[in-house]
Amino acid sequence: MGDNTMLDLRNIHKSFFIGTPNEFEVLHGVNFHVKEGEFVSIVGQSGSGKSTLMNIIGALDRPTAGEYTLDGVDIEKAKDHELSILRNKKIGFVFQTYNLIARTTALKNVELPMMYAGMSKGERADRAKMLLEEVGMKDRMHHKPDELSGGQKQRVAIARAMANDPAIILADEPTGALDSATGRLIMDIFHKLHEEQGKTIVLITHSPELSQETQRIITLKDGTIMGESTGTWQGLKVKEDA
Amino acid sequence: MLITENILVALAGLKANIMRSLLTMLGIIIGIASVIAIMTVGNSITIMVNQTMQDLGANNLQMGVMQKSQNNESSDTGMNYGEGYVRELEDSDLISQEMLDDFTTEYKDNIQYVLLTQDIATRWDNAKVSKGNTSANVNLQGLNADALKFKNLKMISGRQFIGHDYKEAKRTCVVSDKLVDRLFDGEYDSVIGKEIEVTVSGNYYKYYVVGVYEYVQESFSFGASDNPTTDIYVPYETARIQTHNQNKGIQYCDLVTTIDTNNDEFATQVRDFFNIKYYSRNDTYEVVCISMTSMMDSMNSMISMIQLALSVIAAISLVVGGIGVMNIMLVSITERTKEIGTRKALGATNGSIRLQFITESVVICLIGGIIGILAGVGLGTLAVKFMGYEAAVSVQSIVIAVGFSMAIGVFFGYYPANKAAKLNPIDALRYE
Numbered sequence: 301m302g303d304n305t306m307l308d309l310r311n312i313h314k315s316f317f318i319g320t321p322n323e324f325e326v327l328h329g330v331n332f333h334v335k336e337g338e339f340v341s342i343v344g345q346s347g348s349g350k351s352t353l354m355n356i357i358g359a360l361d362r363p364t365a366g367e368y369t370l371d372g373v374d375i376e377k378a379k380d381h382e383l384s385i386l387r388n389k390k391i392g393f394v395f396q397t398y399n400l401i402a403r404t405t406a407l408k409n410v411e412l413p414m415m416y417a418g419m420s421k422g423e424r425a426d427r428a429k430m431l432l433e434e435v436g437m438k439d440r441m442h443h444k445p446d447e448l449s450g451g452q453k454q455r456v457a458i459a460r461a462m463a464n465d466p467a468i469i470l471a472d473e474p475t476g477a478l479d480s481a482t483g484r485l486i487m488d489i490f491h492k493l494h495e496e497q498g499k500t501i502v503l504i505t506h507s508p509e510l511s512q513e514t515q516r517i518i519t520l521k522d523g524t525i526m527g528e529s530t531g532t533w534q535g536l537k538v539k540e541d542a
Numbered sequence: 543m544l545i546t547e548n549i550l551v552a553l554a555g556l557k558a559n560i561m562r563s564l565l566t567m568l569g570i571i572i573g574i575a576s577v578i579a580i581m582t583v584g585n586s587i588t589i590m591v592n593q594t595m596q597d598l599g600a601n602n603l604q605m606g607v608m609q610k611s612q613n614n615e616s617s618d619t620g621m622n623y624g625e626g627y628v629r630e631l632e633d634s635d636l637i638s639q640e641m642l643d644d645f646t647t648e649y650k651d652n653i654q655y656v657l658l659t660q661d662i663a664t665r666w667d668n669a670k671v672s673k674g675n676t677s678a679n680v681n682l683q684g685l686n687a688d689a690l691k692f693k694n695l696k697m698i699s700g701r702q703f704i705g706h707d708y709k710e711a712k713r714t715c716v717v718s719d720k721l722v723d724r725l726f727d728g729e730y731d732s733v734i735g736k737e738i739e740v741t742v743s744g745n746y747y748k749y750y751v752v753g754v755y756e757y758v759q760e761s762f763s764f765g766a767s768d769n770p771t772t773d774i775y776v777p778y779e780t781a782r783i784q785t786h787n788q789n790k791g792i793q794y795c796d797l798v799t800t801i802d803t804n805n806d807e808f809a810t811q812v813r814d815f816f817n818i819k820y821y822s823r824n825d826t827y828e829v830v831c832i833s834m835t836s837m838m839d840s841m842n843s844m845i846s847m848i849q850l851a852l853s854v855i856a857a858i859s860l861v862v863g864g865i866g867v868m869n870i871m872l873v874s875i876t877e878r879t880k881e882i883g884t885r886k887a888l889g890a891t892n893g894s895i896r897l898q899f900i901t902e903s904v905v906i907c908l909i910g911g912i913i914g915i916l917a918g919v920g921l922g923t924l925a926v927k928f929m930g931y932e933a934a935v936s937v938q939s940i941v942i943a944v945g946f947s948m949a950i951g952v953f954f955g956y957y958p959a960n961k962a963a964k965l966n967p968i969d970a971l972r973y974e
Binding site: 355358360361380381384385387388389393395399400401402403404412413415416417460464 | 544547551554555558880881883884885886887888889890891892893894967968971
């Protein structure tokens with residue numbers, strides 16, 4: 301595991317309705333960093349500002365003040381279309397509600413980020429098949445999202461997040477809409493990606509239980525980081541042996 | 543590459559909502575179909591008119607005596623010979639044989655033929671030649687020697703008219719092979735010298751057959767039939783006597799010019815020749831002369847004007863159709879807000895979102911346009927066939943229609959697509 305810093309957030313502030321009587325600050329100077337290959341969770345109750353923080357980490361939004369570098373790129377200086385490229389190449393999103401494109405097959409969904417990256421048709425189809433095989437969805441790759449179960453959809457979404465081999469995977473409550481058994485399956489895929497491929501993963505959740513499965517837990521409350529702790533997870537192998 | 547992908551996505555979207563897509567396209571379909579139908583009908587009529595005039599001879603000039611116009615300018619359309627009588631035409635107002643001879647001598651290098659014709663029965667008179675129970679429909683026309691030469695008839699048997707047929711106004715005639723086939727069992731040689739009787743609205747005209755010519759179907763006739771209306775030609779003088787045309791002069795005639803002659807310039811020369819030399823002291827009448835080409839031009843521009851006016855009206859429905867497309871695109875974008883958010887999170891730039899939705903609207907309009915073209919060509923052809931003409935689909939109008947429907951797609955798709963492209967990814971992702 302390298303010592304390279306993947307995410308570096310310094311004194312991040314985020315306000316809404318700036319310049320209006322309704323102006324309010326959601327994030328009050330957040331500081332943290334994530335190293336390459338780390339599996340980190342950000343935990344907080346609803347209203348703690350974790351969604352806002354996720355949007356900033358995911359380059360969907362810019363901080364009002366503070367510095368944020370993602371894999372060496374300065375976010376607040378990037379232009380809109382540069383942010384698009386950044387999201388495309390460096391970030392793999394996994395959403396609670398899967399957000400697969402309806403009407404197109406699992407395969408096409410996984411190909412989508414590669415299409416926006418300008419990869420050739422043959423190349424992206426090959427890679428999408430490979431990624432779907434990794435998450436155990438190869439036999440259902442020609443199905444459309446509404447023909448898949450929740451767990452299957454989320455596995456397709458993870459394959460899609462991996463499409464352009466991103467610097468980090470940003471998972472927002474990935475098991476939130478799933479039953480516990482299926483949720484377990486999804487978490488195991490994340491562990492596998494982390495342990496076998498050394499992927500940097502940031503998991504955003506409200507569940508302290510789920511956060512225990514990560515190496516480092518960052519607790520967010522009322523827009524400030526309350527503290528950091530270490531998770532109790534001991535690796536997939538240990539779990540299987542037990 | 544992104545384009546083909548976008549087209550596939552758009553097609554999948556259309557397929558998912560077939561009814562909605564069809565209703566959206568309907569405006570475009572109706573608009574394009576009516577424009578194409580109008581163009582097809584107009585085009586066919588133009589070609590038909592031109593063909594007919596070509597048959598009459600594009601090298602022709604029409605010359606005639608006409609009442610002077612009020613503002614003392616001769617009419618350019620020349621289509622109203624002898625209109626608006628102030629003073630009845632008298633023999634002294636007409637073109638005499640001496641004037642004509644003087645004229646043809648003066649311009650012998652320009653004039654190939656002077657065509658004099660006298661109709662006895664045209665196609666609306668239902669003239670017939672009967673023999674027993676069978677009859678053949680005919681037109682009956684008197685021709686002078688030049689007019690007969692100009693017909694360029696291919697004789698099967700017998701002869702054409704010679705000097706004394708004209709001079710003595712003999713009751714001789716030349717008939718078509720079709721008529722002989724029908725009434726005389728195709729015996730082209732033995733029919734020569736026989737007398738035939740033509741019935742024209744209760745009057746009988748008797749002629750001796752002196753020749754049989756080969757019938758050639760007109761370019762634009764009302765369908766082929768085994769009993770076509772064919773022409774019987776008689777000497778010009780005979781026809782004049784039989785129609786009781788006792789005028790000492792000629793009211794109008796056609797001129798066939800030589801190939802080197804500029805018809806429009808020559809028409810002016812003809813006018814000037816007669817009006818200065820013979821009609822300068824005539825208070826009511828003058829000679830006008832117009833070329834067939836300028837007549838064709840004014841006819842064509844008239845048809846084009848009508849066509850344009852109708853097309854503009856039809857094009858309004860295209861605009862309405864375009865607004866329909868814009869409306870449905872806005873609905874579709876609202877429905878797919880979350881998809882747009884997801885695409886943006888996955889790295890779609892504003893440009894690629896915009897392209898996606900413009901492609902979608904262009905695809906809708908293009909498919910509508912193609913259906914419209916097919917419907918328009920079908921409708922136009924049907925209408926033209928119904929009028930009894932040959933349909934001529936204008937390729938130009940199809941190309942314009944395809945281009946125009948694409949332009950509508952871009953124009954009315956741009957605003958919704960731009961709206962989609964500018965969506966804030968966070969809001970779009972959160973949209974339920």
